[in-house]
Amino acid sequence: MRKAFEIAKNVPLLPITILAAIPLLLLWDYRPWGGSVPFLGILPVNPSLGQWVVIALVAYTVVTTVIGMVDDLRHGIVGVDVLAVIAILSTVAVQEYWASWAVVLMISSGEAIEEYAQSKAESNLTALMAAAPVTAHVSTLPGVGVSAGAGTGAKPARNIGTRHDGFRPVAPVVPGGETCAITDRDAQACETAVADALKTDARRRGGERAESKSTGSETPARDAHFRTVPVDEVALGDVVIVLPGETVPVDGELLSGSATLDLSNINGEPVPREIFAGARVMSGAVNGSTTLTMRATQVAGDSQYQRIMSLVASAQESRPAVVKTADRLAVPFTVLALVIAGVAWAMAGDPTRFAQVLVLATPCPLLIAAPVAYVAGTGRLAKAGVLIKTQDVLETLGRVGHVFFDKTGTLTVKQPQVVRVEMLPGVDTRLNQDHVLMMAGVVENYSVHILAKGIAKAGLEALARLDQRFADGQRSCPERDFPGHGREHPVVNNIVEDAGKGVSGEVNGHRVRVGRLAFANESQDGFQPVTHDDQSARPNVAVGSISGDAAGVDMSANSTAVTSADMPSDVSAEAGRVARSELHEMPSASIRARFGALAPDEMATYVSVDGQLVARIVLRDVPRANASRALAQLRELGVGALTMLTGDKAASARIIADEVGIDDVQAELFPEDKVNAVRKATAMTEPGSRHTVTMMVGDGVNDAPVLAAADIGMAITDGTSTAASESAQVVIMNDDIASVPRAIAIARRTRRVMLQAVLLGLGLALVGMIAAAFNLIPVVLGAFLQEAIDVVSILWALTVLIDRD
Template identity: 90%
Template sequence: MTDRDAQACETAVSDALKTDARRRKEGLAESKSTGSETPARDAHFRTVPVDEVALGDVVIVLPGETVPVDGELLSGSATLDLSNINGEPVPREIFAGARVMSGAVNGSTTLTMRATQVAGDSQYQRIMSLVASAQESRPAVVKTADRLAVPFTVLALVIAGVAWAMAGDPTRFAQVLVLATPCPLLIAAPVAYVAGTGRLAKAGVLIKTQDVLETLGRVGHVFFDKTGTLTVKQPQVVRVEMLPGLDTRLNQDHVLMMAGVVENYSVHILAKGIAKAGLEALARLDQRFADGQRNCPERDFPGHGREHPVVKNIVEDAGKGVSGEVNGHRVRVGRLAFANESQDGFQPVTHDDQPARTIELATGETRLTSETIRSRFGALAPDEMATYVSVDGQLVARIVLRDVPRANAKRALAQLRELGVESLTMLTGDKASSARIIADEVGIDDVQAELFPEDKVNAVRKATAMTESGSRHTVTMMVGDGVNDAPVLAAADIGMAITDGTSTAASESAQVVIMNDDIASVPRAIAIARRTRRVMLQAVLLGLGLALVGMIAAAFNLIPVVLGAFLQEAIDVVSILWALTVLIDRD
């Protein structure tokens, strides 16, 4: 920490104590973030409702908690996950004096911040206001059955009136109206929609209103969020790069296994991705051992012949990395400076006029400078970030992570095109270079990047306005998962939220919720909705057609009133049974 950072922290603590003393006199207490319910032992801080946080209050945000209000960072540095706010998949590191936005998730260190906005004016609340505004402006949907009701009623009355006038017998009027059954409209259509809703629920898709199901079948333009929707929710390991020129018997799987073991004890935002890759590497090592490979004896390096690694002395240095012993070997995972540290904690350095080279430390060991290490590894792609690994004091590799597409995202988008969806667009707050890479991998041509929530809303509304000004209206649908997607989910004709079953701001504002976190449910939902609408129309038109034939026959006195009553019930049964064919899985 620099002198400036230390001074900022001292100022934060001093201000907190002064504010606390002032509030004690007023019968109030200092503010803290909303994650922990237990006050600090010295009682300087306690949890209060977010609406009670005032301008200038000093707020403490613990690791893994959500920032409650906008503010200014007082701590030396912090790592924030902004994926819910602007779609950035890679955590952002900020320093003292930087803006901290509400809705961001704190990383592995406790941060101190000063509130610069009250809750009602913070970023998160502005997003929620956009949601409310978008929901109010959504037009009402007129159901197909409602469109058919008026003309059918008029036609029935005309046939009955003409029959009465021509026969001069009011009974003829009654005979016609007996067969003018409204049940295909009143019962068959709702039965088809209920059956379709059940099909969707079985597929892990929930809809909130019946009219959404009908509109879903007419979707022609789908907008996708990137991070967490087209991609997985956390950056994943894409490769392990061994340090060039290093003489070691370790391979990539050994590095991943050991790094994954120690990262499993970390709360860092990237830890889950490395821990997952470590488990997969351990499985590969075990399989190779079971197949008879003995090129890497257990006594030399870990990974073979042991069901679970032996882990000791795990220590996380907040903001730098995590270290521990795995099967007796010292492992450090984290920033380059942390992984390349000597046993006594010193770093090899060179002056600006010195070439990058190997430094011999006082202990006799040699160590590469950071400049040499970076030049040997080479540059990272725009959407990549790396963490470094050392074993027994020797830097051995770097693990590269990036935001990767869902395994079935490309296939899901191809299925949408097969269904006749005309346009696919990516809307994201992430950098254009990163967004373009993901778009190319999943097959999207139209990319709009570096957007704020209000920009996403404007993009969807612009697309809607263009189709409405044309010859027909193309139904727009937005698919997203984060807080920043909530306004555009509400603004689109249909908002579809991808969740893992938990309640989120996105699921609250969306009309369709995918509960199994599977993007393949998007084309499947549209296919089911189209079949439901098709069967509903068939059931309604079949029922109305039979009724029309019966009314004409009754008009010519071919069907008496009593027989007409029985035929009317038969027509209703046929319509309802046809509507129930929605339950047959043909998609």
């Protein structure tokens, strides 16, 4: 009902026309002035009072339509509403007043249908815009925000390294202006202090509100510890409070411990994502059930959601070439309709035939159905997490015949992933692969090295396995005294990153070094590791494994059974020191030889615990889980040419290509080589044949030139703005390679549905005009049939919105 009132408000002619039917019906033959009077001195007609109502309605419609046509011409749009004007005047001229009323109803309802169709087609885009944040809650606590530091964007002091996600832990602010400098040792205590302080403030404010109610006064807004301002007034470094269910106003860095965010407005991701302190918070995300605190790292105009809005606005304002073609075709259609109407009049000698034909002539399938289909297609892409910069791209996207892929970060995951842990043969250690991964992952969590994120991820998975075994009732299992076993959060201290070498730190009191072989194997004399008093409970443990099936860990292929239990207790410690000393003095090549050779696409980092080299973590570029399926879907869509362009070595590139199913591989390329490869593919189009549309899919800074060189550049991002997304015409916001074939499928379906809607509407109109020319369709019925044809073609165009995935 609300939608109906909204349409009536925007198209007032529609309710006026409907109401005009009442006097036309009741006063059809009422002529208080008596006899016949010449109409305009030409036709001897005597319209009744009800018929004069229709004539007035026609006059108003003609005037407003002509004004609209002149305005369209002024903006370079050739109007074809001339058909409607001629049709409505012809029906009045032949005294078919009900037909005149029907034509006016057709015009007004056509505007209403167009209004509804446009709003329906833009529903996904409108939802994006409606979710745009308007205000923000900026903290007013003392010592918080820009004034808390020197200069705009100043942040509290930090004393540990950057995490793998590019952020460092930040110091939360306690009400009253006090700050806590976070270290790994006191992070939990500091966060607890902040929480307690906030709870105390909440209780105080609650008491003050109760007191103010009893005295009839209101609590000042400043007691809420934040002020609500327009989002454009948020400055860099401001601390922003986002309440449950609110939209994040600007890009920032999370200060509170954790938050759950709904990112569906940004990248179409259906499942809320949990993030933790130090992570990036993107504007446009919807906060979950708890209040979050963040520090603004971008102003509103530079934030992620504003960039999305710019892309959406750009797409809405553009008109694809096929729609422009439809506009041009409307003119010859008008001429054809006038010719058929004139011939019918001339052959029948009855001017009514002229009106009969014209009331069925409708260019709406061209003027409305075509653009509606493309706007709907743009909305479908946006809902799927794919944004286009112009609607021309949507048309071209459906004709892609050759797709080029970057390798790293596009066909593969963005960081190398851990594929195995190799324990060093012949070395006495009580650790297994999960322990090594857990401790290395905890340390690498604070590193910015390219391998750090993959190791940190594997470490979290190893920690989960250790915790699960502990939770499953194995508290008396052989691992119970191992570092970190049974602890939900390992205690980390003294993180130090040595650029280009590695990172070190203490995990539950054990010194851990991760990095290059020379760095990990470096002597650490003077460090005293944690010892355990309960030695009697420790079983014999093989290197790289633990005894007993209860541990649930697969035996490593290169594990040996040399343990401290094999030698007397009084000499085992000395023997261990000798082993470590030998390793420190052993050449790196000899140590690598003991581990074995790596495959061409593999890389390794080494791990030592308490001064003893214990393992090698092997990583490699791993194809995205759905990359092979995505490429198969492209072939199913008829995209026959798939090429990998990479700067990586040929052997490594070939391995990934074989795994995902690409035959054409061009490796060891510089950015300019990639550009030349794309241009060469375009130039190879056979003379006389249709141009093969090329598309480049990439994600990195070095992909920007080739993205611009291809007919279509498609950037895969995780919602962040990159050089690649700036250069590309299509931006995938959900970091999902499956969106590549999905986008092409939506584009092709949009074009197909548009053509179907146009041809269906024009075909029905042409059949109707020919039937009317032979007097098979009365003029009043023809007017209503024309309206039905418009509705059918427009509704068909809206089927683009139906999700067929």
